[in-house]
Amino acid sequence: MTIYHGMLIRLTAVLLLLQYCQAKTVNLDFNVTWVNANPDGLHERKVVGINGQWPLPVIEVDKGDRLIVNMYNGLGDKETSIHWHGMFQNGTNDMDGPSMVTQCPVPPGASITYNFTIPQNGTYWYHCHTDSCYPDGYRQALIVHDDQAYFNDMYDHELTVTMSDWYHDLIEDIPFIRTENPTGAEPVPDSFLFNDTLNTNIPVEAGKTYLMRLINIGAFVAQYFYIEDHTFRIVEIDGVYVDEQEADTLYIAVAQRYSILVTMKNSTDKNYPIVTVADSLLLDVISPSLQLNQTNWLEYNSNAAHPQAAMKVEISSDLVPYDDMKLVPHDRMELLAEPDMTIEVDVIMDNLNDGAGYAFFNNISYTRPKVPTLYSVLSSGDYATTAQVYGEYTNPFVLGHNAVVEVILNNLDTGSHPFHLHGHNFQLVSRTPSYGPSFQDFADGDPVPFNATENPSSSFPKYPARRDTFVAPPQGNFVIRFVADNPGVWLFHCHIDWHMSQGLAMSFIEAPKQIQERLSLSESHINICEAGNRSYEGNAAASTEDLLDLTGQNEQLPWLPAGFTARGIVAMVFSCVSAFLGMAFIAVYGISGIQSKEDTAAVVTERDGL
Template identity: 40%
Template sequence: MDHGQPRRPGRATGHWNHNQWPPPRIDVQVGDRLIVNLHNSLGDEDTSLHFHGLFMNGTNHMDGPVMVTQCPIPPGASFTYNFTVDQPGTYWYHSHNKGQYPDGFRGPLVIHDPKAPLSTMKSLSSPFQIGTNDRMSLLQPRFMSKYNPTGAEPVPKSALMNDTQNLTMPMYIWVEDHTITVVEMDGVYVHPTETNMVYVAAAQRCSFLLTAKTETSRNFPIIASMDTTLFDTIPPGLNTNVTSYLLYNHTAPLPSPTPLDTLTPLDDTLLLPQDNLTTLPSPDQTITLNAATPSTCTGTSSRSLHRSGADEGTWSSSSSSSSSSSSTPNNSNHTTTPPMRRDTLVVEPNGNAVIRFQADNPGVWLFHCHIEWHMISGLAVTFIEAPSILQQTITLPADHLAACRDRKDPIPFEEAVESEALSAFGSEEEAVNGVGMANKKGDGVVVDVDAITRA
């Protein structure tokens, strides 16, 4: 697959398998139809594919979470994802089964916008990924076992920048002695906002413009620093920083980064969406969801929460030090100052967040933590929007039906199909016993991508 090039309409654009690293970046344009043909060669491991941040309006069955919108794709089977992309911005694709994405089944997805509000935003040509490098297939059994009764978080040994082996740690990111201008968060254009540092949690994305220097005598570090508030303990010698370089001069030395006394990233709740959508009206009815996930697994750490099928307007949030516990948002200033919107938000330990989304997308949508060991511990809930409309409009393709029919567990075929179309199990099945695909036999996942005729 050609990296970093917009896909040519009307033809296949390549394929990859799990022996290739990193998985390819997919580039498409707004209005393209994206066809992804997946063949599972993971030996004895089921899998699936999710396109994070895409609303899948009208194609909910292409969303990908196992036993929420589809049955798992069994070993040796093929499966086609076919949908139209109509949301510009930065996204990513990943497996949505048994914690496979931290083991490597993930890649960036960039949807280019010929009508971007800023001409400088029309080419998102240099995306990069940052994360830590522990293998989820080894961490799962240890984390979810009687030998870890407090649910202590796995602590990484190091971090890598660009195409890493785990994307579950929040990071502070800055470029020394440079100003960056944030223009997009999680697929939402925002009014350009200058800052020196951004904070990016698991599954979040940020697009920014970097103001370059006018002279080229030296190079500058690009630094990412782990947010260690997630860790129960910090091992001696842990290097929380990862450094790359912004190269102006290939013959100049690579300087060591300047230590920072404090980390003061941009407050993303202050970003204003460019579309200036007015506040949603107050609800005419409310539903109280009274549920809890055992705190031994998730209770003392931050959560990165994602809801498929919609952007969330974040109305208020608080940390553990805040005295506010009100669940009623303040609407007084949101006509002139609309709330920030993004598809993934951070909830601090013992904190809370108030969100509002418009239920205008019939489907079965998973709302879950994107710190993967929290997800496999059950930190998830399912929203079912307009089930009667969904029943009337959904048509399951043959490969969906075949995946349910070929299941090896005792769930009857009819029940599996019904659960796929209309309900959910709330967390990924059999996650406790799941083993990541890095330890499995077989050639891996083979994916062919077609970006076909544009509108």
């Protein structure tokens, strides 16, 4: 047995060496500029393009390749960055991309080079991670091919499908966090896109099997997905291979990915609708002109009819998606051991003293620091293991190297939230409720926090599904586990971009001593900070003398005074404005004096042109 085990290890090492010997370097130059586009045919607007083009290029690499992207910010009026969504960035945390977390934002006229190796496989995407720029078009698929995938012999062709919500206005021009919107109602999209357009035909061959990679690259709205008169087999979620499971409907939240095998029918006399349906339960107000459902087609025969879908419209009863908790990882990774560290957080949406709506983990609304958190790690010496260094309002948690970490998330909000963890995928060990008709019912009752007595570890699955983006049900909860085996600073946040802008994020500072041993701040990253007039040393307040002194740190606004409500704040603000205007009119009238009858008649005559 020992001899066999040794031979197996040597064989694995040889195969890995062979794979990396065959790896290549993929060099890309991105000139990021504004271009015009009209993807839904309803409104032309400027969008973020690359090398003068939009839609953006799909990046395709092989497992083991090195990806080098030289990005120049030619936007002129916007800072930017690139996050490689789902990439672990082992040893390259400084390439992860979120601004003021692992780098300074790239100012107009400056450049950055992202350079990292891809030891992963599966379906990913890339997008801007500075302010709210990716809904303006800066997002696209990143595909990692793997010649060792267990399902490679099970399909004939491969294709990628993206789905997204779409706004006709620039995100900066859409009013959101403001006194007039105390409930924090998210702006409703103007349309929904399929591969960045509408009414798409996907040519297919009868009898063939296709690997379809599905990615929700939207900013807000989850979408249901199905194909009329077809079932499919799920083989991957968020870069993790799973045992094939037959399904007919998926619920794909923003940032989530699925790979499915679809076998075509043997007849070519019909074309079949591919249907995506926006989750209307997420939308506050729905305009009659907003088309929630889209029909695209598996095109067997270009000369045959392209029928509109016979829509399933009752989400609670007709659109019941496959439960991702039931998927079994193909590698049979077992449930992680009892956690070394448990982080329990409550999600709430509430108002601060400007009357606007914000989002909170444990009453903290993420407020970005004055120094990128990774740079604080690199410049804080022995204080790197002290969470206080990273600021009160970045919601920081310091994780021990190789610790098993459990996150218990209680969603006290009446809306669902897709949460994403950078640098890892995690085990899905518990969720209340599960998918199905009861999923939304929790929004109508009281929040249900996680109860360890009612949900003991013994009830967790033996082989939990893993992914990097997981949906918290309305007023429900979930529990996830992962191993802190990837030293770096990693965000954990809601991937609804509106909620991210409201502060629904926290920071995991993982193995800070190991970060200091393995990473150093490059000259090019320093240059980017200097070009944007930002600090690259010190604590969250940019203090280098006393790292525990957070005087001057960026802070969230104070809470509403006791007794005030959001509606009361709005009423008070408008009352004050009305009173001020009224007094101003009185003052102006008083200063102008009282006109005589003759003067008044003359004014009337002049105004009326008599």
